Amino acid sequence: MTAGLQTAIRRIARFSAYELTVFAVVVALFLVALVGPLLAPPSIYTSNMLETLMPPSADHWLGTDDQGRDIAWRLVAGAQLSLLATMLVVILYSAIGMLVATLATVGPRWADELLMRISDIGLSLPGLVVALGIATVLGPSLQSGIIALALTGWPMTARILRTTMRQTMEQSFVEGATVLGVSRTRLMLKHVLPNSLDVLIVKWAGDLSYTMLILAGLSFIGVGAQPPSPEWGAMISGARSYTSIAWWAVAAPGAAIVINAVAFALLADILQVHRDPSLRS
């Protein structure tokens, strides 16, 4: 027990104060997303015509929107939608990417060649535009946005993971497992895949940052989440028409997106440096 605690402390001590701050912010953002909708008052889902477009004040920290709803609480409530949707997209396309990479590694040479060519094709297509097409066909909603981005996001994961899995296949423990008669399926799922995944961890943090932006963009164009949903992109889209009389209604949800996206981008940088010590200054 104490040995475990000591290792934990030693691990934490490897990080600088700045890095720990970034971790703390990311954890806090996830906490807000987790409990946000439980804390938010029900008034954020109904109109209050007596308090529309109020500037930030002690009562309404970030002001109110055109329906008199408190913007700060809507941001807290919308954190779950925005962050969960973002995570869901990354999880879904990572799963597709893992499947493709595994099939390419175990399969015959032509399957590998075919899957990688398809990945290349996916990589050279403009993701946002194809996602826009898919979401339009599926009908505008947050679900369509998520599906569209999941279907267009996987090629990079597949490519990176397939390269790493090939390298892992050449390591001696894989050879050992083969000699011991471990089945091919078990070898891939229990040994090669788990030992190749750490290359993706850095990518996941960066992907969260990027996906959050692109998902908000889809909502803004009108094929993602629809107002009155408190999803942040939809909030910006809804408040856009009255920017000139209530700029805070546009500024606040955008700032929430920036804070999240910056936190994830910084997290990705930190993880990258710890993976590759040569980058440390």
Add this chain to the structure above:
Amino acid sequence: MSYLRLVGQRLVMMVLTLWGLATLVFIMIKLIPGDEAQVAAGAGATAEQVAQVTKRLGLDQPIPLQYLNFLGRLLRGDLGTSVVSSKPVLTELAAVLPSTLELMVFASILGVLLAFPAALVAATFRGKVVDGVSRLVAVMGGAMPTFWLALMLQYFLGSVLRITPITGQHSFGVSAPSITGMPTVDALLAGNLSAFFDALAYLILPAFVFAVPFASQVYRILRATLLGVLASDLVLPVLAKGASTRRIVLRHALPNSLAPTVSLIGTLVGGMVGGAILIETVFARRGVGGYLANSVALKDTYAVLGAVMFVGVTVCVVNLVADIATLMLDPRVRGTQFRSGAK
């Protein structure tokens, strides 16, 4: 590996990519809810018109044949017909493409002008305050929704301070006759300087917003490559000679860091055609992206899918040009491309 063969390889890859995209678009058309002929003919079409469309698009034939017909129509440049305007999608898009290209060119020039000095200064003063600040600015620039930055700048610079125009491409009544479709170029061709500066004023804000994420990426890769070169043995003899840091960075590190940066710029410029959707919508500019967003708003699904195909072709062509430019700029790249290509 001859140069021509490399370009040929890229061309084959491009054709494959476009074929993949065409297949994807075909599947999407098949997935549109409702009767396809009815959708293509428009909501108010009579039974006769629907029958006509069914015949024209060959919708009464088996799916594989429909697919071949679809590919054939694409090869002839038929991207479908807009239900809203009843005009061919290709004609409408070709008319607005120059405006998008104008925006992209200005934005990439602006992005390079922002990123290069920042990266050079950051690499020279590594670990100092300038480095830290510019890195933070770059991270924030890359993590900012462009449409949001645009709305904020429109409000503060346009509405409050009244420095820049807010939306559109030229002031009322101030425009040169359209020859190329690019307002700034048209004004120059007409020798109308006031129209040129007017168009430029309308261009500066969208180009800047477009340039921010671009510059952020260029900055990051250039700074990283510069630091890599500065840490390598290449610099030692120059250092021993007593050259100043400034000279080392500008004369030795920079030329050796250009190849990956140029390659990235190529990829980014290709991706910009997609990013134009958000920028052109916010700034109400004519362009491929604006057309696409507009079609989405009007639920003109055929126009959307036609535009998706069009953007795909544009991106592939831009990428091909960028690839060839990279090859021509740096003979060393030819070697590496060969290795990765052969595997």
